[in-house]
Amino acid sequence: MKKAFIVLGVSLVFLAACGGSKTGNDSQADSTAGANKTAVSTDANAANDTAASHNGTDKAGGTPSAPGAQLIAKSDCSTCHKEQVKVVGPAFADVADKYKSGGDAIVDTLANKVINGGSGHWGTTPMAGHPTLSKDDAKTMVKYILSIKKQ
Numbered sequence: 001m002k003k004a005f006i007v008l009g010v011s012l013v014f015l016a017a018c019g020g021s022k023t024g025n026d027s028q029a030d031s032t033a034g035a036n037k038t039a040v041s042t043d044a045n046a047a048n049d050t051a052a053s054h055n056g057t058d059k060a061g062g063t064p065s066a067p068g069a070q071l072i073a074k075s076d077c078s079t080c081h082k083e084q085v086k087v088v089g090p091a092f093a094d095v096a097d098k099y100k101s102g103g104d105a106i107v108d109t110l111a112n113k114v115i116n117g118g119s120g121h122w123g124t125t126p127m128a129g130h131p132t133l134s135k136d137d138a139k140t141m142v143k144y145i146l147s148i149k150k151q
Contacts (some may be wrong), residue, residue: 024119046139068144071137075130084151093150100146107146 019080072078080088090098099106115138130138 049088066144066147068140068142068147071141072144075133075141075143078126083148088125092145092148094149096146099149102146107139107142110142110145111135114138114141 034108071101081090081092085091086094095110099110102109113127115133116137117127119126
């Protein structure tokens with residue numbers, strides 16, 4: 001029974017620390033936090049300006065601007081892939097580097113891999129297929145991926 005009260009007490013303290021109602025005394029802390037957040041946002045936006053041409057995002061806040069980037073953002077690709085870092089599957093930059101001289105033929109091949117899935121080219125972990133994806137959308141995504149440069 002003691003354990004239940006201890007857990008309940010700790011939970012209430014945690015909830016109070018994380019949320020809770022604001023009092024008039026919190027306004028100073030809120031304005032300071034807001035100023036700090038603005039400074040961090042400004043620095044992040046400067047970095048986004050530099051990286052925007054590399055990652056298909058706009059300068060205003062990281063939303064995808066390239067059609068392929070928009071399709072990727074709406075899909076489950078980021079579960080297994082990141083632009084510059086290997087996760088479960090290869091980084092998009094590594095895919096672009098491997099197939100940089102493939103031309104239109106490789107776009108068709110990779111679009112089919114996205115739709116049908118596959119394995120063996122990047123290790124033993126298979127890529128799940130995306131059969132509901134249209135061929136045109138898959139090609140748009142692949143063209144975008146092939147445009148990504150290693151950083």
